[in-house]
Amino acid sequence: MMITAAICVFGGLAALATLLMIFQRNPVKAALLMLAALLATAGIYLALSAQLLAILQVILYAGAIMTLFIVALTVTPAAWRDKPGPALIKRVIGLAAAAVILAELLKLSTALKAVAASPEFSETGTLEIARLIFGPFVFQFELLSLIILASIVGAVALTAKRRTAQ
């Protein structure tokens, strides 16, 4: 009972924050609302006693990725100026498109429900995850770090080239 209540509260918070984020015009405030949604999702994981998942959600998404987002967004001119809203026709078209996507998502979610309800879907401890990552999947795991390294070097190289060209 308590768990269901906690899930409903955190789920509601996440949905509310996401909706507010979509309708927020200021990019920094939108990013903060997304942060709220991410933290609420971490709360859902915690209520399902998936502690590691909750903590990783906070460390990676809320602590690292959103920080970089917000730092980058605050220095954009849009964060310092109030922009007027779009024309009425644009709003109507936007809302119509959103309604279509929502309907599609609802249709998909019924199929997902069956998968998520299966009892095999359960949280495993840190040790079990570590055994899997550094055991049978160690090659893929190390390969992933190489790919990330390559993308970092690529990003730096791309931006550096643009600066010398100016």
Added chain:
Amino acid sequence: MMDFFEANKDILLFAGAAAVKVLIFLNAIMGFTALLTLAERKVSALMQDRIGPNRASVFGLALNGLFHPVADGIKMVFKEDFVPGRAEKLLFTLAPFFALVPVLALFAVIPFGDHVMIFGYKFDLLIADLPLGLFFVLALSGLAIYGVFLGGWASKNNFALLGAMRGAAQMISYEVVLGLTLVGLLMIYGSAGLQDMVRAQGRLLFGFLPAWGIIYQPFAFILFLTAAIAENKRTPFDLVEGESEIIGYFMEYSSMRFATFMFAEFVEIILVSMLAATLFFGGWQVPYLYDPGFIFPGGQTLPLNHYIVAAMQVGAFAAKTIFFSWLMLVIRWTLPRFRFDQLMNLCWKTLLPLALLNILITGAVMLALGKI
């Protein structure tokens, strides 16, 4: 009515005990924080050959400045609460809470003692015994950045934003080192629960040496303390907000909002001290003191009452915390400030490789000793 209590005795007892623990522990921390603001001024006075604050008095009783934290608090409450005209009002108000709340929440996982038996019930002397306590610490300390950054941005002041950018860069960088220095301890203790780690530090090495974290990981301790002070934004890493020279992220703040930022910084000193004590100096462990009493390596024993043992353990934890808090105050008034490029070089080119090296060596030694 009685049936309800009987039926839910366990959960009611748990909730009541948790509430009492939160009240006692947080009040102790709040009181200690207030005293720490006085200690900061006294230590600086001592090191600069001054007397320091000693004038605030109640009915002519000054007690060498003991009432200054109270006087400061009253002054802060009655100062003008200024909000810049262009500021984001809501976020401007929220920013101090973003700075304070994650820090306060972290005390929930810090064990301040082993356990006490009251009326036959066993009470663990920590608020939440999370099996992943160490990750919880890292997760919440990562959220402390938002207080700094929102404070700078919501003020809508370019100088405040510059301070916030410096702060964000510094805190993101040192957070990486902070996390990596603790990996060695994770490998040795094989658990991320802070209470488990403290219990493991009660063992003896070679029959006489307490197996504290500092013995296994002396190098990681120095890295941890450096990164933690940097994460705490204190001298020599106070480029984020040097009160006297550099304008920082809370330049538009006044009154209690400003006080909350300052308070968060002092609470963080205690938090870092407690973490250093817990992870590297045995937490509440007193060498050779176990549940029945002292058991010395020579074989002599000194049986002690359970409550005396518990009180000594809590006292040992408090003493270690006070020692590290004092150490951080002394460091603050001894070292000059780094330049920003020096700060970043220290983090990415010195501390980070050393932290990785520490993990490598720890792993190699454990492999050589056959501990894996």
